[in-house]
Amino acid sequence: MSESDEKSIGRLQREAQLYRDEFQRRGVIYMSRVPPFMKPNKAKSIFEQYGEVTRLYLAEEDVQARRKRKEHGGNGSKQFKEGWIEFADKKIAKQVAESLNNTPIGGKKGDFYHDDIWNLKYLKGFKWEFLTEKLTYERRIRESKLKAALLQARKMNAEMSDLIEKTKVQEQVNERRKKRTIDDVNGGNDGGSSSAGADTEERLQKKLKRKFKQNRMIGAEYDDKDNKVNKRLLTSIFTRAAESNDS
Numbered sequence: 001m002s003e004s005d006e007k008s009i010g011r012l013q014r015e016a017q018l019y020r021d022e023f024q025r026r027g028v029i030y031m032s033r034v035p036p037f038m039k040p041n042k043a044k045s046i047f048e049q050y051g052e053v054t055r056l057y058l059a060e061e062d063v064q065a066r067r068k069r070k071e072h073g074g075n076g077s078k079q080f081k082e083g084w085i086e087f088a089d090k091k092i093a094k095q096v097a098e099s100l101n102n103t104p105i106g107g108k109k110g111d112f113y114h115d116d117i118w119n120l121k122y123l124k125g126f127k128w129e130f131l132t133e134k135l136t137y138e139r140r141i142r143e144s145k146l147k148a149a150l151l152q153a154r155k156m157n158a159e160m161s162d163l164i165e166k167t168k169v170q171e172q173v174n175e176r177r178k179k180r181t182i183d184d185v186n187g188g189n190d191g192g193s194s195s196a197g198a199d200t201e202e203r204l205q206k207k208l209k210r211k212f213k214q215n216r217m218i219g220a221e222y223d224d225k226d227n228k229v230n231k232r233l234l235t236s237i238f239t240r241a242a243e244s245n246d247s
Helices: 003-025 040-047 063-071 090-100 128-188 196-208 231-246
Strands: 027-031 053-060 080-087 120-123
Touching: 027 090, 040 053, 040 080, 080 090, 080 128, 090 120
Parallel strands: none
Antiparallel strands: 027 080, 027 120, 053 080
16 A cells, blocks of 8 residues: 555545544434424524524424315415424534523514524434434335325225126116016016006016015914914913823
């Protein structure tokens, strides 16, 4: 290895160490509530008054919450629910969070955010990589839920299509059965009776009417016109019961 190569490697190592040291010096503030209609550019411009802001991320509100607000006559513009602000110096980040938390945003009198309150907290030991990992995990969860919902919708559509197809087949079977019955009824009329067309529907209804087997009533079995149990039968039953008890 030449002397120039050793110098290049040493320079790269020093630059990498400085880069790591720079990241170690950074600090992150968590904003639990973003003032209404505050956009990332506006938030960054406010925090840059106190120190160098390296990165800023504001999480958008849920799509359903935005849709409901719009349906009830509210503003339909995109809003943000929480945010993270990374400062180049963790000491400045900590001072900003402690001094601004629970204080009015201020600014020019009459400004849209003048009377709103900051909700800030310094996250000790928190690195920006933790946030990216969190967002990646949440995105995967949303994708898996969406995939499951799509699979469920496809399954329901397939079941509905199968049900519709079965219904069509059953209707065709009923139509063929009805047509066959009409042909049988018309064939029995020999085509010579003038009242054939009038009583075709009545005969068709009788032929299509379902019949259920019924058990004979006790009264009918013993020739009782009132469909009641015969007195002789009751006398016989109780006499036999008394004789068995006496024996």
